[in-house]
Amino acid sequence: MKTSTQQPTIGIVGQGAVGLLAASQLALRHLPCHLLTRDPALSVLVLNFRQQQQEHSLLLNCHKPQQPVQLLLVPVKAFSVGQALQQWLPSCAADADIVLCHNGMGTLELAQSKLQSGQKLWFASTTHGALKSGPHRLQHTGVGRTVLGPINALACQSSPPAALLAAALGPLEVVTDILPVLWQKLAINAVINPLTALLMVKNGELTKPQYRRQIELLIHEFCLVAQTKGQTFDPQTLCQTVLDVAANTAGNFSSMQQDRALMRPDELEFITGFLLNAAAEAGIAIPAHQQLYQQLRAVKPA
Template structure:
């Protein structure tokens, strides 16, 4: 079965990347990993339902024509720049990270015969000591960022639908990016500051703060020409809190091990965009100040 599918490569061994790699391999796709240390990787994969499985992944020396880059926001451009000399003509490059991406800059770092995509996902996964656990069912939104990507949709759609579907392809990913930004802005900094799992944010003590954070994101979105309804967005935040209750956010995990966070692409983006429009965002500003040393 694997031979019927194109080869694909996934960068790194973060939770979403390993979730995608595991789902692809189990569905018969040929998938390898681009790692800092190019050694084969054996992981234990725990799906939402059913028993766990041990999976083996080869380390690639040259990325395949289908390339998924699910890295931290600050690493996306350096990673693309590092890999660019190794990429084939016709490579389809899919980037995914938390926070608001700089799509224009990413577009400038691909050639005219390479497809560039951005994917926003609500699938939830967590690294374990030996692998990855799929911790929350979600979906993904994918957008082509250039003409070469558009012409390659029949090749890319089944790949990513298998990896992180159900998949929706859209001509305009901005609404999905703003919705995801609001969710990240509400959950990630608070869990990082208080050292709690996502589910703890359902407590009454956090509701006023969550509403203030999300309300400010909606105001900033409106200033950027994006309609983000407050009640609907708050409901989405609560749904994610419930669906990922046992999860520890990536920002909290980064803080705990002294790793750089994605705060600049999440809360920092909100604070800086608000400043451009002369808007006050005190709830987000307080989060930024509390965690600025991690950005």
């Protein structure tokens, strides 16, 4: 259902870094949305949003929407997707656009099983960087881009919610097949995240020659698994892509490093774990990823 001004009701799950980035950029473009938070008593979030050396004081709306949500953005950790959909899909219109946005893979079947038959499922893969340094402070740490693609059959036949996604997390590219994008992001996260989390270093450390052999091995194994799912990558090019991301985000800690440093749950099961499951299904051994997984789980058991 649309409001009188024809602006669809937008809901953003949570008040995490990516969700607040999306809400802030919408607010700066005078496109209001509802933050769907865990705290039912919270009506407004006061946010200091820092972007490109500019500080913005924003008031973000946390009221439960009166109208069914037409566009639901779900920028939560992969392990929260099932519960987030369970909680917030009842607030959505029967023909709503639902947009997942997370690192890792392995949530798509679960998400599809929770949707009503008229709801469209999309995935937005973003390279933006956002850091929440306190409950009221968000910094846009890296200007990136977002690729949006359909997941379920209905989304494949529908127009994408491109204008709103572009306002929230643009520049936006819309693709008809998002899987190659998700697999490439998986490769980046399957190398940078576990290594930085194990070594407790910033991403840039991995550009040093001493890590080159291990990264090449991880990428080689990744390519074998991806191939079994119909995703073909050139190992050398992919290795260079991973090193470029590490160099471009040299001063940042990866999300997995931050999660482990702060003793929060991490996305290892949806990154390395997903890869290990796919390898097992295909009967392929990927010892370099297996070892990383075991080392990380030994440091903090699942």
